[in-house]
Amino acid sequence: METEARWTADQVLALAPDAASRKAGARLATPAPWSGTGTAGTAVWGLCSGSGSKPYQTVVDVNGPAYRCSCPSRKFPCKHALGLLLLWAEGATGPVGAGELPEWAGQWVEARRKKAETAAESAAVKAESGPADPTAARRRAERRAVRVEGGAAELEQRLTDLLRGGLAGADRAGYQQWDEIAARMVDAQAPGLATRVRELGTVVAAGGDWPSRMLEETALLHLLARGFLGRQGLPGPLADTVRARVGFTVDTAELLAGPTLRAPWQVLAQYDSADERLTTRRIWLYDAGAARFALLLSFGAAGRAPELALPVGAVLDAELAYHPAALPLRAALGPQHGTVGSGGAPAGGTVDAALASYGTALADDPWLDAWPVVLSGVVPIPGPTRWQLAHPDGTDAVPLTPATTGLWRLAAVSGGHPVTVFGELGPTGLHALAAWPDAGPTVPL
Numbered sequence: 001m002e003t004e005a006r007w008t009a010d011q012v013l014a015l016a017p018d019a020a021s022r023k024a025g026a027r028l029a030t031p032a033p034w035s036g037t038g039t040a041g042t043a044v045w046g047l048c049s050g051s052g053s054k055p056y057q058t059v060v061d062v063n064g065p066a067y068r069c070s071c072p073s074r075k076f077p078c079k080h081a082l083g084l085l086l087l088w089a090e091g092a093t094g095p096v097g098a099g100e101l102p103e104w105a106g107q108w109v110e111a112r113r114k115k116a117e118t119a120a121e122s123a124a125v126k127a128e129s130g131p132a133d134p135t136a137a138r139r140r141a142e143r144r145a146v147r148v149e150g151g152a153a154e155l156e157q158r159l160t161d162l163l164r165g166g167l168a169g170a171d172r173a174g175y176q177q178w179d180e181i182a183a184r185m186v187d188a189q190a191p192g193l194a195t196r197v198r199e200l201g202t203v204v205a206a207g208g209d210w211p212s213r214m215l216e217e218t219a220l221l222h223l224l225a226r227g228f229l230g231r232q233g234l235p236g237p238l239a240d241t242v243r244a245r246v247g248f249t250v251d252t253a254e255l256l257a258g259p260t261l262r263a264p265w266q267v268l269a270q271y272d273s274a275d276e277r278l279t280t281r282r283i284w285l286y287d288a289g290a291a292r293f294a295l296l297l298s299f300g301a302a303g304r305a306p307e308l309a310l311p312v313g314a315v316l317d318a319e320l321a322y323h324p325a326a327l328p329l330r331a332a333l334g335p336q337h338g339t340v341g342s343g344g345a346p347a348g349g350t351v352d353a354a355l356a357s358y359g360t361a362l363a364d365d366p367w368l369d370a371w372p373v374v375l376s377g378v379v380p381i382p383g384p385t386r387w388q389l390a391h392p393d394g395t396d397a398v399p400l401t402p403a404t405t406g407l408w409r410l411a412a413v414s415g416g417h418p419v420t421v422f423g424e425l426g427p428t429g430l431h432a433l434a435a436w437p438d439a440g441p442t443v444p445l
Contacts (some may be wrong), residue, residue: 025082151188
């Protein structure tokens, strides 16, 4: 019996870790190489003939989603999983119909179920009993806090020296000084401070009015360091925000062992960013009933896509737990109870209202890099240097950042008519991530 709502082809392709996988998966979306396909519950399976003597065994649990394939690919999902899901997306009358789970696929599904149950039980036990050695855990936390305090104090002195010498010569000092300071913050177990120091070192290379931007970023870095040193006097939620920005993390299992929020969460957008150390995936979810956003972060080693991938546009019946903060945004994904359909355009507002909400958010979290907003009734307008989204009456407009890669796709979706756009609002404009034409499906940008 099939209980899971099927995705669209666009939602399947949005799961691809890269363009090459998307293209290869589309080539396998034909019945010819497949045999023994079927679906039952949340499982989709099939055998795909390849270069070897035996066909590849491919099975997907769409409640996750999670993938297993006997091919040697190290990508998640691999091209075989993508091809199988594309066939499944054609509907109940397509090549992948309801069937009985074969043994090889059933073993994997059962192993996933048992693993999830074991993890839930372990988290519950851990939450009830606390650390195995509370005294040792407290001492480790105290030692780290002392090290971070030392790093924050050293950073304060470095920033003081920088401003005393003036910013005018910062462009001649090179990046080495910033790399050195960042390394000291890593040694002090303050990775959040290290990241912001590295970003500060790139301001000069960006050109333009870099002294003003460097002064702004230096002030924010100073505020963060001072905030941690004086965290005992901060309100609890703000102290949690400071700790998170400095680099302290919260155990996901502990979060999910506490109260969770179960709701129909619409997957608004998903995209990756990478550096020489990590690939970071950002997935934005939206609960229309409570008008709240949630940000899921997933990480992979450099050059490898993170395993967590959700179908953009789908509405998931899932549980989340927010990380403690003055402005809860980041969340941990808990149990999923299936896909309950596809969502349309979320309720949006004007540019003016979006800017006002961003300003309010900055009052709670001055180090906020991006604020999720939905703009309704806006038209993309090309410009000589920057595109912008404007209301047809010409009252308000917001520039689009260079990070918005799907500008012409956005223009094609709009066709000169107003659309709804979701994106991350920041100090340089809006990073548009998804759009909805009138009564249309989600279009990732």
